[in-house]
Every structure is written in C-alpha cells, then in structure tokens.
Amino acid sequence: MKSSRVPAELPAFYANALPGLESIAADEIQRDLGGEIKRTERGLIVFKLEHLDESILNLRTTEDVFILAWGTDALTHRAIDLKSITHWSRKPDWKRLLSLHHSVQPKTKGKPSYRFVCQMQGTHVYQRKQALKAMAEGIRETDAIPASWKMVEENGWLEIWLSIHKERAVCGIRLSDRTMRHRTYKTEHMPASLRPTVAAAMVRLAGAAPGMTVLDPMCGAGTILAEQIELSKLRRAGRIETWGGDLDMNMLRAAVTNLKKLGPCLLARWDATKLPFGASSVERIICNPPFGKQISDPESIKPLYRYFIKECNRVLKPGGRVVLLVSDQPALREAIEHTSWSATRQYSVEILGQGATISVWQKPA
Ligand SMILES: C[S@@+](CC[C@H](N)C(=O)[O-])C[C@H]1O[C@@H](n2cnc3c(N)ncnc32)[C@H](O)[C@@H]1O
Numbered sequence: 001m002k003s004s005r006v007p008a009e010l011p012a013f014y015a016n017a018l019p020g021l022e023s024i025a026a027d028e029i030q031r032d033l034g035g036e037i038k039r040t041e042r043g044l045i046v047f048k049l050e051h052l053d054e055s056i057l058n059l060r061t062t063e064d065v066f067i068l069a070w071g072t073d074a075l076t077h078r079a080i081d082l083k084s085i086t087h088w089s090r091k092p093d094w095k096r097l098l099s100l101h102h103s104v105q106p107k108t109k110g111k112p113s114y115r116f117v118c119q120m121q122g123t124h125v126y127q128r129k130q131a132l133k134a135m136a137e138g139i140r141e142t143d144a145i146p147a148s149w150k151m152v153e154e155n156g157w158l159e160i161w162l163s164i165h166k167e168r169a170v171c172g173i174r175l176s177d178r179t180m181r182h183r184t185y186k187t188e189h190m191p192a193s194l195r196p197t198v199a200a201a202m203v204r205l206a207g208a209a210p211g212m213t214v215l216d217p218m219c220g221a222g223t224i225l226a227e228q229i230e231l232s233k234l235r236r237a238g239r240i241e242t243w244g245g246d247l248d249m250n251m252l253r254a255a256v257t258n259l260k261k262l263g264p265c266l267l268a269r270w271d272a273t274k275l276p277f278g279a280s281s282v283e284r285i286i287c288n289p290p291f292g293k294q295i296s297d298p299e300s301i302k303p304l305y306r307y308f309i310k311e312c313n314r315v316l317k318p319g320g321r322v323v324l325l326v327s328d329q330p331a332l333r334e335a336i337e338h339t340s341w342s343a344t345r346q347y348s349v350e351i352l353g354q355g356a357t358i359s360v361w362q363k364p365a
Contacts, residue, residue, distance in 0.1 A: 011097065012038060014046045014071075014170055015062040016163075017197070020349035020358075024201040025061040032234075033059065044163075044170065046071070054104055056175060058234055060200035060227065063181045066161060066172030067097050075167045077124045082134040085162070089138025089171060098144060101158060101173045108157040112149045115156030117174075122166035135162045135171060183226070185262055188254035190221040194288055198325065198349065198358075199223040202286050203231055205345065205360050206323045210238025212283040217272035217312065219244030222255030222265075224286045229263045243282070245270040273307035280317045287312075288325035291354070301328055305335040313339045319365035325349075329357040340364050 013035070017025035019042050026045045029035040033055060035047035046068065049056070056065055069092040075081050116139075118132035139145065139160060149158075159174040183196045202224060208214045210232075216224045225244045232240045243266040246252050252269055259265050270276055272289075289308060292301045309332075312322060322341065326332045336343075341361040349356050 008096075010049055010052055010100070011092075012046055012048055012068040013052075013056070013065060013175075014044060014068050014172060015059065015065045016043055017045060017062050018195070018349060019043045020347050021061060021198070021201045024204055024347070025059075028059060028061050028204065041168065042165070044165075044168075046170075052100055052104060056104065057180065059180070060231065060234075061197050061204065062176075063197055064174060065176045065180065066170075066174050067100055069094070069097055069160070069171045069173065071168075071170040073168050075124070075164065075169055077122070077167070079125055081124065082126055082130055085131055085134040085169070085171075086138040089135045089162075090141050091138075094139060094142050094144030097173055098158070101175065104175050105157065112146075112158060113152045113156045114145055114149050114158040114160070115152050115154070117159055117161045118164070119161070120164040122164065124164070128164075131162060131164060135160070185226050185230075185258050186221070186223070188221055188257045190251055190254045192290070192352070193221040193254075194223040194325070195351070196223055196227060198351065199227040200231070201347075202288075202323045202325060202358060203227045205358065206284045206286045206321055208232075208240050208284045210240060213241040213243060213281065214284040214286060215282040215315070216242075216244040216287050217270075217275060217285065217308070218287050218289050219246050219255050219267070220251045220288075222258045222267070224288070225255070225265050226259055226262055228286070229259070229265060233263065242266070245272070245275075247271055273304070273311050275311050275315050277315045279314050281315050283317050283320050285312050285316060285320070285322045287323075291327040291351075291356070292331075302331050302334065305331050306338070309335040309339060313341070313363070316363050318363055320363045322361040322363070323358065324361070325351070325356055325358045327351070327354055327356045329359065332357075332359070336361065 022040045026037045026040050029047050035049050037047050039046040070088045116136045118128050120128040161174055162171045214228050225242045228242050245268045255267055341363050344362050345360040347358040
C-alpha cells in the first residue's frame with residue numbers, strides 16, 4: 001500500500017502594522033499573500049498560511065512579520081507573569097519554528113548570531129528586562145539554540161521577540177528585517193517624509209489599475225510614488241504612469257535619488273495650486289500635503305488646502321479617486337465642500353507623534 005504524507009500544518013504568523021492601518025494590512029495579507037486572518041487587534045494581525053516562502057517578505061503595509069511561538073491575553077501585570085512567560089517559552093517546538101525561519105532567511109555567513117528582544121507597553125510590576133530574561137530562560141531550557149551561536153545586541157540573524165501590550169503578549173521569530181519598514185530605496189530621508197508603510201497603505205486605497213495615471217502633487221522625497229511603482233512591479237500587471245512634483249528643489253532632488261532605480265516616473269518642480277496639466281488628465285491623486293505644524297504660519301493651511309483641492313478637482317478625471325493624509329481634517333473637509341467629491345473611507349493614524357487622518361474621496365463619473 002502506498003503511504004501518502006500530508007504536509008504538517010504551518011504554525012500561525014503575525015504581523016505588526018501601524019495602529020489604524022490594521023484592516024488595510026489584513027486585506028494585503030489576505031489578497032496578496034493568500035493568508036487567512038485569524039485575529040486583528042491594535043497594531044497586530046494574526047494569520048495562517050498554507051505555504052511559507054519568501055513572498056511573505058514582500059508585504060508592504062506591515063512593519064514586521066513573525067512566526068508565532070505563543071500568545072496570550074492573560075497577563076496579570078503582576079510578578080507571576082514572569083513565571084508564566086518562562087513556562088510558555090518552553091512549550092513551542094522551537095526546532096520546527098527555527099527550521100521554518102531558516103527556509104525563508106538566506107543562509108548566514110560564519111557563526112549564526114541571535115538576539116532576544118522585548119517590547120513592553122502598559123503598566124506592569126516587572127520591568128521589560130525581567131520579561132526578556134524570563135522568555136530567554138524558557139527558550140534556553142529547550143536547547144533549541146546551539147551553544148556555539150553568538151548572542152548579539154543588534155541585528156541578529158535569528159531574532160526572537162516578545163511584545164507585551166497590557167494583558168496581551170505575543171512571542172515569535174522575526175522573519176523580516178529593518179528593510180520591511182524602511183525599504184532599501186529610501187536613501188534620502190527628508191524631514192516630514194512619509195513612513196513607507198503608510199504610503200503603501202494609501203497606494204492600496206487608491207487602487208490604480210494598469211493604464212491609469214497616478215499623481216502626487218506634493219511628492220516630497222517621493223515615498224508615495226515609490227510605493228506605487230513597487231506595487232505595480234510586484235503585481236506584474238501593466239504599467240501605471242506616475243507623476244510627481246514639489247515646490248521645494250531639495251525635496252525634488254531627494255525624490256529623484258530615491259526613485260531613480262525603481263522605474264520611470266515624471267518629476268518636475270511645480271506649485272500644486274497651479275499644476276501644468278490640462279483638465280481631467282489623471283485617474284488617481286495620492287498626497288500628504290504639509291501638516292499645519294510643518295509650516296511657519298499654521299493658519300495658512302486653510303487657503304493652501306482650498307486652492308490645492310480646487311486644482312486637484314480640475315486635473316482629476318470624472319470617476320477618479322483621491323487619497324489624502326492630513327492632520328487638520330476639518331480644514332480639508334472645508335476645502336472639499338466646494339467640490340462634488342464624496343468621502344468613501346477614513347482611517348485615523350498617528351504620524352510623527354500627532355493624530356492624522358487618511359481619507360478616500362470619489363469624484364462622480
Ligand atoms: C508632508 S511633505 C510630503 C512628504 C512626502 N509624501 C514624502 O514622503 O516625502 C509636504 C510637501 O509639500 C510640499 N509643498 C508645500 N506647498 C506646496 C505647493 N504649493 N506646491 C507643491 N509642493 C508643496 C513641501 O515642499 C513638502 O515637500
């Protein structure tokens with residue numbers, strides 16, 4: 001009789017997303033990676049996969065991605081948690097989890113290095129370092145990490161993270177590295193430049209299709225345009241035209257540097273309140289205009305938004321969509337009142353320590 005081997009079910013995975021963007025990240029995990037979402041919490045998405053390969057590292061709206069070793073909602077904030085953390089950290093089949101990590105990570109040169117990390121939010125009677133020690137103790141008891149491996153303080157080849165948020169804790173092996181959240185294209189960092197994962201979320205919300213033109217009228221260092229180009233490449237669909245510009249020449253130079261290796265993009269110096277295009281020339285506009293506190297006179301944000309939105313409305317085709325990130329949503333709404341756009345979705349996020357809103361607008365066809 002033939003024996004058939006059923007592949008062992010994979011453990012769960014989890015990803016961190018910027019608070020406010022969890023549903024967009026969950027959508028990406030589901031649609032682009034084929035994951036099954038098990039749970040979505042503040043800043044956290046737990047999911048299952050049928051197959052694990054490098055494509056998990058292509059996620060663009062997540063900050064980090066991990067193999068789940070254990071998780072709990074039952075922390076008490078008292079010292080007894082430390083014993084529980086050691087106990088829970090002893091239980092997983094670490095050898096299997098490590099072999100999954102090795103199947104995705106490129107082989108390390110020389111002696112493998114490892115690092116334990118603990119992040120903690122909320123008030124607990126114990127300190128972060130004590131929680132870290134409790135986790136490390138449990139893992140060491142399993143002998144999963146060979147004694148010959150080198151423990152490091154930064155950038156380990158293998159990283160095991162414990163993240164505590166109030167009563168919730170998740171422990172897992174990190175599959176991503178810093179390039180998931182920072183990207184490799186972003187060599188020029190300008191003040192007020194957007195976090196790539198936020199730009200990626202805005203690009204997803206815009207949902208441009210091949211053959212369309214996407215415009216960022218105040219492109220700064222070009223993060224939104226870069227994310228649009230990268231997403232189109234990843235999807236291997238037809239080409240999407242990308243146009244961007246800025247009033248500030250230094251910003252434009254940064255955009256040219258950041259975008260030059262990614263793909264074609266039209267970049268020019270312009271005033272976003274007087275764009276050099278005819279009426280109805282673009283299908284999508286994605287932009288984060290200056291926040292009030294970024295300009296010398298915060299009161300000038302209202303007229304800037306008013307003239308900017310008027311110009312966006314002129315160049316946007318009927319049926320077009322606009323995705324904007326601002327901190328002063330009332331000022332934006334006031335400016336949009338003069339158009340026929342309707343609001344379709346809104347997400348509250350925190351950018352550079354202040355509350356902001358991503359909103360999606362539709363121009364009638
Ligand atoms: C918040 S930043 C955009 C950051 C950009 N998304 C990035 O990731 O780098 C706002 C940008 O708007 C530009 N800006 C302000 N007023 C403008 C105007 N009237 N026309 C064009 N650009 C303008 C600023 O120079 C700045 O680069």
